[in-house]
Amino acid sequence: MGWLDKLFGKNEEQQQNRESHEHVSAEASAIAAPFTGLDGIRFGRYSDNNKSYKKTQSWYIAEDRFKEKNYTEAFAALFDYLRDDVEDNIRFRPDGRSFTFDILQGSKQVHGECDGDRLTARVPLAVMDTPATAVMRRLLEMNFSLYYTRSAIDGDNTLCMVFDTEVPSASPNKMYYGLRELATKADRQDDLLLADFETLKPTGIDHIKALDPAELDMKYTWFRKWIQDTLNNAGELNQDSFSGSIAYMLLALVYRIDFLITPEGKLLTQLERIHALYWEKKEEITLVERNQMMKEAVRKLLDITREEFSASVYRSKSSFAISSPGPTDKVREHIINANNDSRWYIDNKYPALALVLNEYGVMYNQFIYSMPRVLADLATIYMAVMHAKYFTALGMQQPLFDPAKSEFNKQAIRKATDEAVNRYTDKFPNLRWDHNLVAYDNLYAFGTSFTEQMANLNLETKR
Incomplete structure (x- = not known):
């Protein structure tokens, strides 16, 4: 059997079995087993920064075959590299x-x-x-x-x-x-x-799937709730002395909507414009003025009707990330700096704002970078704890946190974390997670300890 036959298979029965398996995999959630009830729901933007060691070798084969002018095998290896077997995104x-x-x-x-x-x-x-x-x-x-x-x-x-x-x-x-x-x-x-x-x-949209009406209604309700709560909370703060806090609240809101609702099209563009209002003219416009501009843009999101919302929220598959991979030191820096800044709010009796800072550090990375899937999966576990009511409303059968009792489901969190980390040890052979470093005293202790361990993971790839 030739190299192409081994790669794509010429046995029709094997090909059908493989495609059937891939179809099932695509329908299943790429998150750990404790997320039963959320099958098929994606959290965070699609990232192609998740190629396995085997897929990476296909890229090198494509380069070698192209240099040899063996274009047939070069293209075959390239498309094997591009294909995400879980996403089932390329034919x-x-x-x-x-x-x-x-x-x-x-x-x-x-x-x-x-x-x-x-x-x-x-x-x-x-x-x-x-x-x-x-x-x-x-x-x-x-x-x-x-x-x-x-x-x-x-x-x-x-x-x-x-x-x-x-x-x-x-x-x-x-x-x-x-x-x-x-x-x-x-x-x-x-x-x-x-x-x-x-x-x-x-035209050409037959492959996308509309959300179930119940899921659409639930996401639209939480979309509006998060916006209204953020605007109300920001309005209660002094616009000058707490200008930094207000900026964090508005940006964290944008990144949360992006990660948990995963909008496309016009709504995604609106979120990116709000993000840009803060960052693009940082040296020219005061923070208080930028906050006002962001609040006005966020308030306009409340004008989005359910029908308009549904046009930007649907089931789809992707093959390329819309962002570039982030430098490891920058990813770590964003999380650690946000956590360090959050401690001032704990010391000065603003625990809710401390949680906003903690969430901001994690979600900022997910918004601006194409993140390794292991960090996206861990971020999903983190968000399932911090926003347990949303995940429960979405259908999660085994909540990771009970807000009414302030109790953590430690066993489920550990199981989800182990499955998320162990899934990628082939690509990251030095990847280790220490459950003893995660604190469960309260949400803030959990959030900072969990995310700091995320920031310090060894993501050196296999050579």
Whole structure:
């Protein structure tokens, strides 16, 4: 059996069994067993910063085969590297020198083909029955920000994005960044185009699944509750002397919504704009003024109707992260600094604000970086403790914390943590977790001790 046969398998029965197993895996939650009841629900943004040691070897094989001009095996190894077996996000169909492929990214699906000499990948964005100058201008402006791809209109009046390349120049690096730009930009642009131009019609969205009405209602209720509670709590503080605290509250709210509700499209863009209000003009605008701008933007989120909310919250699969991996020292620094700052609030009798600081440090990393999945899983355990009522409302059968009794489910927390850590020891051979370092005196003690151990994990990869 040749190398390609070993990689993709030519035994039809084996292929069907593998695809069946992968389908089941994709439907199951990627979180530890104590999260029974939350199957299929994702927390946090999709990250492709989770490749196993075996997948990483496929990348090196792709580079070696490309240098040898063995393009058939180079492409096969590259798509094996890109494919997330749990996510079940990519289909690659080789046929000699030719092949076709499909890549899922949120609300969009990339369709590609190669005849052995040239590769073309295309994503439909929306249908424009009547030409509109404003739409064309938007696409033209978008083209200036693209490096590997371009927008276009086909003969059926479908707006689309295209990536193409000659095979001899299709190095693994060019393919990765080209397909990543195509998939992530298209996923973002289709939602924005449809939201901004009512004459456009959606297309190519048959693969996404709407949330169950009960889950949608629950998430919409908590979305509004978190916003209203944050605005009320911020309004009770002195806007000058507690300006730093208010900023942390507003940013932590944005990052919590992003992690626990995982919105797409227009709502995600709104959250990113609120985040930018704080960071982009930090040296030009006072903190009090930036807080006011953020509060106004957060308050506008309350105007989002249930129907508009549902358009940004749905089941989908992804293949590329929208952010880059974070430097290990920076990830650690954000958590440790937030925890250190939180101690002032404990010493001065503001325990609720101390919890906000603790949450901010963890969630900030999840918002701005493509995080290793082990840290995303541990962050989910942390949030399931700190926001136990939300997880219970979502369907979690074994809550990790009982707010009414202020009791921790230590056994479930330890089991979830062990399963999260042990799942990645092949990639991180020096990964260790010490349960004795986790304190259960109260939520603050748990939060700081749990997250500081997260910050200090040894994530040196296997060579």
